[in-house]
Amino acid sequence: MFVDADRNSSTGIPPGGLGADFAVQVSGRQGRVLSSASYRAGGDGNWSLAGAAAAAADDRRLEAQLTLEKMGITATSVDAVMYATDWLGARDYTPEVRGRGGALAAGARSLAPPVALRGSAWPMLALTLTAAGGPVQVLSLRL
Numbered sequence: 001m002f003v004d005a006d007r008n009s010s011t012g013i014p015p016g017g018l019g020a021d022f023a024v025q026v027s028g029r030q031g032r033v034l035s036s037a038s039y040r041a042g043g044d045g046n047w048s049l050a051g052a053a054a055a056a057a058d059d060r061r062l063e064a065q066l067t068l069e070k071m072g073i074t075a076t077s078v079d080a081v082m083y084a085t086d087w088l089g090a091r092d093y094t095p096e097v098r099g100r101g102g103a104l105a106a107g108a109r110s111l112a113p114p115v116a117l118r119g120s121a122w123p124m125l126a127l128t129l130t131a132a133g134g135p136v137q138v139l140s141l142r143l
């Protein structure tokens with residue numbers, strides 16, 4: 001998950017149309033979290049390790065936490081993009097989410113078959129987006 005803490009696309013690293021200042025990376029396999037960490041964007045365009053990040057998963061959901069106060073973020077609203085890749089290298093982004101006082105819970109579930117032929121039209125990913133605490137505006141969706 002990439003977080004644009006200052007909501008300025010000219011600062012940070014630009015995945016998914018954001019200027020991401022922070023990121024949370026969660027790695028796992030077969031429904032289990034194997035590792036998770038938070039990162040801070042450097043002025044050189046590289047990520048540096050910022051610390052641990054809590055994360056948990058079950059058979060349908062993944063939850064990760066970036067504590068804004070610990071990262072020095074005082075903003076009450078941030079923009080975010082979730083990015084997913086599987087063990088075979090398939091990638092996907094969630095919609096760019098612009099914070100407007102609400103929060104967005106984003107869930108991703110793989111629908112990919114064990115083997116998919118190139119060019120096939122199989123559903124690959126199911127996204128569940130749920131707004132909480134106020135409206136959330138989703139400006140784009142790129143798959």
Ligand SMILES: [Ca+2]
Pocket residue numbers: 004005006007008009010011012018019020021
């Ligand atoms: Ca930024």
